[in-house]
Amino acid sequence: MAATENGLTINNEISMELPALAPNQGLEAFKDIAFGSFAGMVGKIIEYPFDTVKVRLQSQPDHLPLRYNGPLDCFRQSFQADGFRGLYRGISAPMMGAAVENSCLFFSYRVVQDVLRATYYSTSETLPFSALLFSGAASGSITSLALTPIELIKCNMQVPTDGPGAKPPSPLKLMVAVFRQDGILGFWRGQMGTLIRETGGGAAWFGGYEGVSAFFRSYQHSASPTGSPQVESPTLPIHQQMLAGAAAGISYNFFFYPADTIKSRLQTEDISNTACTKRQTFWGVGKALWQQQGLRGLYRGCGITCARSAPSSAFIFTIYEGLRSYFK
Template identity: 75%
Template sequence: MAAAEHVILKDEMAVELPSLPPNQGLEAFKDIIFGSTAGIAGKFIEYPFDTVKVRLQSQPDHLPLRYSGPLDCFRQSFQAEGIRGLYRGISAPLAGAAIENSSLFFSYRIAQEALQATIYSPTEPLPFSALLFCGAASGAFTSLLLTPVELIKCKMQVPASAGQKPPGPLSLIASVFRHSGLFGFWRGQMGTLIRETGGSAAWFGSYEGVSAFFRRHSASPTADGSSPQLPIYQQMLAGAAAGVSYNFLFYPADTIKSRMQTEDVSRLGLESRRPTFFSVGKSIWQQHGLKGLYRGCGITVGRSAPSSAFIFSIYECLRHYFG
């Protein structure tokens, strides 16, 4: 008997249990495969710019700035290490991109279905405020999976000291565990949580908002009344807007997270009190003001537009043809 047909009789009153959508396992598998594919493609596009961003963010407060800006950082990095240096440490981010995007799309869909099963009608589209909530919920869930991956990624992106061989991911994992234990992999979780919760609400919200605008003004409804498939250029414009919103609005949280994750774990392990998310943010503010919290933001927003455009368009195309 289907779940929707189960009825509990109590005190002569019938209570119908909410039904779950069919084929949840298949839909989850599609979210994982399609989201992972889109995320990996986007990561290859944006990674050199992300390396520059992390190196700008992780410059210590007590030393003169090593880089005067994104172009200077790119120039110095390329001269010292070549293009390979800009892609150093990409193995962890590729895994992170697959995890992040599959988790985001999966949990975003699950959150929508949960709201439609409990609060809203399953036959009506969710209001924009509900979509923002679903985006925030998906980001909060994803942050738990993403923080350990980003911790290793950020440490690999920081340039090694002169004469030293850059550490590999396995040696960094062993070092973090040795000095900070299992919970050391979630150092910077507060920054990731703030960035992903607010950023994912902005990410999905911007995409849904721009897509709805295009549907109202340029797309004709389908014969069955469902939402029409937007042209590829409109999907990419909506995705680009999503990427810009995600990165700009909550960028200071990412700066603080990167600073925390790139500190020397051996030194931190000997301290009686480790700097917290808020103390690191206060230190950056006192040293450099708002400009310090947004250091590297320009290049991050610039690379996020094409990256998110490809992520959404690839995911939507896969969903359209194989969903």
């Protein structure tokens, strides 16, 4: 085996070309992690009260009358019980989760695109929309592994405690309860739902943003007086970036919302009940929910989720793209 300038030569006959990734990968990775984390935390502050309502609507027991009649009733009861602070209960874990999720999403999304360019496309070639969808799906599936344990703790902190004076459990107490009940693998309870949601949702999230952005760029090109082609995609105005981000957030949540509903049901089971010897499965919960409440039960809380995801994703993409442009 002998090394060559562009690859590896085996027995001086067969040459294996190694993909050449973009330079400065370390600096680009740092930007993805730092900018994605900051944008994700800002988005989480905006959306968290709506996310709390969504989880409480999703986690209502099947065998009891519904505690909330809808999102507005859930807001009212939650505010009367715990005040505005109660809507932000457990935000520490989601803030960390938002930083992890968005940094992983943007980092892996760029890396997958670099690999595709180095393997199948020219490094200067604009990737087709199908490749962008694949990159988004791949980034979502990777992110799901880091996100499931964080969402497990978050969902259990958002569910209201029983009793008027009951104190909500701390994240550390919940982590100890999960480990005692199910071991280390218990932190990945609901992984199937997170994987389905994040894989499909990643394709929908990035696909929605890229698709709407491409539409705006095409409109700008057709409206230009010269109509001359541009080498690089023009930077969109902030309001168009926010519209593209809002479309991405709605697409992410709407298409794969049933998987998130099932995941929330799984993750909000009583983890302190040691008498429970057999946990439900993802498909078992989904089948039971479909038989009891149909499609409406799988989409309970979807409206408020899409409503909160629109401004949240708009700010996430706008902040990330703005920081990227500023620190070129």
